[in-house]
Amino acid sequence: MSKIDLESILSENASKMRPSPARNILAGLNREELISFGGGYPNPETFPVDDLKRIVETLLRESPSSSLQYGPTEGDPKLRRELANRYRSQGVDITKDDIVITTSSQQAIDLCSKIFLNREDTLVCSLPTYFGALQSFWFWGGAPVGVADENNLESTVIKLIEEGRKPKFIYSIPDFQNPSGVTLSLAQRENIIRVARLYDLTIIEDSPYRELRYSGEELPTLLSMDKERVILLGTFSKTLTPGFRLGWIVANPQILDKIVVAKQSADLCASVFDQAIAARYLGDGLFDSNLIKTIELYRGKRELMLECFKRYMPKSVSWTVPEGGLFLFLTLPFGYKSADVLKLTLIENLAFIPGEIFFCNGEGKNTMRINFSYAPNEKIEKGVKILATAIESVISTTPDYR
């Protein structure tokens, strides 16, 4: 047996990869005792277990061969048709040929990065934005430029173009953003479309939470505002089960052609078995009734979380009030670090994600992402108390260096 010198043979890509800090935060905690405000986990109560049991039984009785064989890279035609029907029922006029199934929407982001990004290419995203997207952008050599206020989108784009660094695309999560929980107004959506058209930019609309609205009025997707220019990413992870790792891309067929070839060498196709289950789940009309139950559950958890925040949080702390999705975003007074708060809460087995990782420019040390979908109700109140106490302790013991 002889050792290899790994560092000497790794690619530049491998040396640029950034692991998710969230994994390290959660490693080594006692799972039974843990109160998790950390991950973007759906609540297991929302999994339609009995329906899935019945569907699998039917599939393996009626069509075992096709459910267990290799499938097309584009995805199961039945599933693509069901999804297209669903979009059409919401007024977005597409067919199955405008949809490709991916192995999670993380893969959808990765494939988009793969086909668009050269080393040093810029792209515009929000400040903060989804860490998994930043991971892919960085991995492919992209240089994300964050925009804190959507009103500054145009001036940022102009500046980049003047510098010869025209962005390859705008990445946006318009509904109940991860991590901020914030939803773009109609005017903000119109502005994104206007800027994209004016400067000839593509838009990636990441839409994992859109169906989970608890208050306020539904706003149009960017896709519905410009079908040529917008690539929409969807997923079953928050509305059916993340265990299937199924997402999809809606885009014009020329872009999808490239996505399909990129996916071929990535994993040939997504789980054929899980796709067949999802197709039948949609086809049997089970999606919406479970979605209604899920929304009820999460609306209650959001109310409870916000109530507890009002009751326990120190006055100097602020937070977003999301109309949907899984997260709210908390801001400490400037100068205080959420990482210091985390050290204290972990002693009490409470986890959350410090907000810094969502900022592509290194800001956000005084912010934190709080998930309200996963924890049982009795743990939500307990968790907020622990969090509030830890924040008070950090504020009262940190020297004020502003």
Added chain:
Amino acid sequence: MSKIDLESILSENASKMRPSPARNILAGLNREELISFGGGYPNPETFPVDDLKRIVETLLRESPSSSLQYGPTEGDPKLRRELANRYRSQGVDITKDDIVITTSSQQAIDLCSKIFLNREDTLVCSLPTYFGALQSFWFWGGAPVGVADENNLESTVIKLIEEGRKPKFIYSIPDFQNPSGVTLSLAQRENIIRVARLYDLTIIEDSPYRELRYSGEELPTLLSMDKERVILLGTFSKTLTPGFRLGWIVANPQILDKIVVAKQSADLCASVFDQAIAARYLGDGLFDSNLIKTIELYRGKRELMLECFKRYMPKSVSWTVPEGGLFLFLTLPFGYKSADVLKLTLIENLAFIPGEIFFCNGEGKNTMRINFSYAPNEKIEKGVKILATAIESVISTTPDYR
């Protein structure tokens, strides 16, 4: 609505991608009538449908939450433990920490390419070799150098090193190779290990067919000969179901650390549901009994195919006699093109894969890969007759330009 100019924003990666010609060959054929010697499809008779039905029912009753939630990027610990047990029972001393689960072994190849290959990096592979691997190598900018005779491995490596192009790794499919069906002898395996040690090279041992041996004696894996230097890729696609898209990588933990971070941004984790099913399938001891049935079935199909070849093929044609796996490889007299044969057989609804795509140097125009696992027995004889007639027709009508 405004059109985007796609070509102007695609990455260099996207413009270098090569789609699989196999997909185009099969598109548009009448599926009912088709006789497929084309894909590497397992026979649906081998799918353990009743066992899977029972396992899903149990899983969704006993542990629905963990089977449907997000899972660790490394893969389901139970599944990794079962796989490690299996390797240990075969004399390869590893634990679950030496294994990472991937979304198919195609992804395993892609992740290895991702962490090792810079643009223009060379790697050594066989001539011919698996097209999906070439696709990934090319995609990541790698320059595969093919070795037709394993005895020339050392001289090829020396030449590349002298040219300042030391290969990043050796890619090999030692058992029942795709596409050739050929198995490396013990001496050839020892030679690969010797060369790798002498010139300090990593080896990727792609092992999708190893468990499917119909004759001859089992030979040691490269992994068992050097656990530090060899990265082994395995899959359930040929022994359980390709529908789950589950593969794995066995490697030393430092390499797996890099693989895991690369996988995080690729798709976070493989299907948690399918992993839970596979883990229980192994845990319940069902793998080996189904494997025995599968081997019996394929052994019969191989015999039938070889018999038909002997009976119908023109004398000037030669083919490999595989001891296992899914393929045999046919060679026409030099100068004749298998693509011309394909044109004729497609008229009769018979598909196979012209061998050229498996040669990284553009050779192999007179070769073809023939799959014998998928077609029903009555179609095997009919298909070989069609193939032989088409070959005779091409040989008799092509001007001999040798």
